[in-house]
Amino acid sequence: MPRLITIADAKKRDAQIQLDSSKRAEPVRWVSKSGGAPIHLERLIKTTDRCSYEALLAKHGSPEALSKALIEGDPEVEIEQVGRRLGHATRVHVGPGGQVLYAARVLQVVTAPDGSEKSRGDFVDVEATVGEELPPILWTGRLMPATDVVRRFVFVRKVQLRHVNGLTFDFLYEMAKSLHDEKKMLLVGAGPKGQAPLIFQTNGSPFRGFLEGRVDGEAYRLVLHLSNLELKRVAVPKAATDGGAA
Amino acid sequence: MAKNIVVRWGGEESALPFSKVEREKLYGKKDRIVVDEQGRTCSSAWLTADGSALVLSGGTAHVNVDDKWTAYEQEERRAVDLEGHPLETKPSTLGVAQELVEASVDRMLDCTTSVVYQLEIDTIGPALLAALGAGKILEAPFLYRDGLTPDAVFLLKNDEGVFALVGRPTGFDFVRREALPEPETAEQEDELDADLDFSMM
Numbered sequence: 001m002p003r004l005i006t007i008a009d010a011k012k013r014d015a016q017i018q019l020d021s022s023k024r025a026e027p028v029r030w031v032s033k034s035g036g037a038p039i040h041l042e043r044l045i046k047t048t049d050r051c052s053y054e055a056l057l058a059k060h061g062s063p064e065a066l067s068k069a070l071i072e073g074d075p076e077v078e079i080e081q082v083g084r085r086l087g088h089a090t091r092v093h094v095g096p097g098g099q100v101l102y103a104a105r106v107l108q109v110v111t112a113p114d115g116s117e118k119s120r121g122d123f124v125d126v127e128a129t130v131g132e133e134l135p136p137i138l139w140t141g142r143l144m145p146a147t148d149v150v151r152r153f154v155f156v157r158k159v160q161l162r163h164v165n166g167l168t169f170d171f172l173y174e175m176a177k178s179l180h181d182e183k184k185m186l187l188v189g190a191g192p193k194g195q196a197p198l199i200f201q202t203n204g205s206p207f208r209g210f211l212e213g214r215v216d217g218e219a220y221r222l223v224l225h226l227s228n229l230e231l232k233r234v235a236v237p238k239a240a241t242d243g244g245a246a
Numbered sequence: 247m248a249k250n251i252v253v254r255w256g257g258e259e260s261a262l263p264f265s266k267v268e269r270e271k272l273y274g275k276k277d278r279i280v281v282d283e284q285g286r287t288c289s290s291a292w293l294t295a296d297g298s299a300l301v302l303s304g305g306t307a308h309v310n311v312d313d314k315w316t317a318y319e320q321e322e323r324r325a326v327d328l329e330g331h332p333l334e335t336k337p338s339t340l341g342v343a344q345e346l347v348e349a350s351v352d353r354m355l356d357c358t359t360s361v362v363y364q365l366e367i368d369t370i371g372p373a374l375l376a377a378l379g380a381g382k383i384l385e386a387p388f389l390y391r392d393g394l395t396p397d398a399v400f401l402l403k404n405d406e407g408v409f410a411l412v413g414r415p416t417g418f419d420f421v422r423r424e425a426l427p428e429p430e431t432a433e434q435e436d437e438l439d440a441d442l443d444f445s446m447m
Binding site: 026027033 | 265267268269270271272273274275276277278279280281282283285286287288289290291292293294295298299300301302304305306307308309310311312313314316318322323324325326327328330333351352354355358359360362364381383394395402403404406407409411414416417418419420421422423426
């Protein structure tokens with residue numbers, strides 16, 4: 001089902017339009033090299049709480065006794081459970097003693113870049129700021145050259161704005177054309193002044209948005225580029241130049 | 247030792263050590279944690295549907311299996327498309343010189359960035375540094391590890407330094423107005439020309 005949002009143009013007219021996400025990569029299937037049998041991933045149980053180090057230590061009384069038990073047998077393997085499909089399991093929280101919690105408190109911990117804790121408090125839901133029934137994303141008028149924008153911000157998510165009928169075609173085409181003619185991108189935001197971050201779902205990631213438009217004859221392409229990261233250097237020790245997974 | 251991003255520009259090869267730029271390194275982070283009544287941090291676990299096992303974090307493993315539950319290692323499988331045609335696995339580009347080409351801002355905007363690396367200016371060759379300093383955006387294929395489809399890596403320079411942004415095309419197309427069906431008036435007689443029968447209503 002298409003996702004709708006409300007957006008306003010430079011004339012402060014708002015309309016509901018459709019959001020589309022990036023196309024997914026071509027689907028891939030995996031088969032065995034030997035016989036070409038279709039292969040799929042299964043999530044299996046490897047070990048349970050009864051086989052954790054703490055549980056085994058409590059059962060055997062001392063590290064020495066546990067070592068002896070490990071040499072003599074396989075107490076760390078629960079044969080009835082290992083290799084079972086996890087299936088439709090329920091997510092639970094477990095206390096330091098290994099007991100399942102029936103009442104839990106969710107906290108938000110804010111940590112500084114150096115790893116120090118800045119604050120800790122009860123977690124409060126952050127509501128979405130963009131949506132079908134929410135106030136429109138505003139046309140702030142803050143235009144920036146695309147050449148500058150790509151050097152300042154990292155766009156980690158992009159959505160395409162599409163019309164839902166003939167009237168919204170004209171509405172979006174005009175927006176795209178004005179940005180195309182200016183060769184600039186428009187900073188957009190939520191809230192009454194368009195300064196609040198764009199949040200697409202409750203507790204979702206907040207983003208800064210830049211609208212980019214192109215036209216080609218009677219066709220248009222209007223893309224909302226979303227960023228939560230500036231293109232800035234991180235202070236790293238000289239030795240630590242390991243890339244990390246892409 | 248970690249491999250470098252190796253690129254060639256104007257016949258000059260540069261081996262570029264890189265480090266990941268992440269939000270938490272720039273701005274810190276916000277974590278959600280669960281505590282018990284005494285304020286002690288708790289962990290999450292899975293309770294199986296039949297209630298017979300509590301599986302702590304790290305207590306599961308993903309296994310490649312076929313319909314008969316024969317397990318396969320990663321190297322014992324190959325990728326195919328939906329029609330069953332084999333797909334070629336391409337080797338990682340790290341440590342292998344990749345030819346750079348100039349990319350437009352539009353080309354860069356057509357890609358969604360998945361990872362950002364910062365590069366060290368003193369490892370960049372003079373010709374490449376001059377091109378980046380002149381405002382050029384340069385592009386090369388990029389695969390961190392062996393895979394099916396290479397991403398694009400864009401090299402650019404700003405006031406902060408030189409960065410490599412790894413991205414993948416969004417695939418967004420231009421959209422047109424959908425044509426409404428033509429009214430069938432050509433060979434039809436105009437209903438308004440005929441006598442309008444109001445008695446039927």
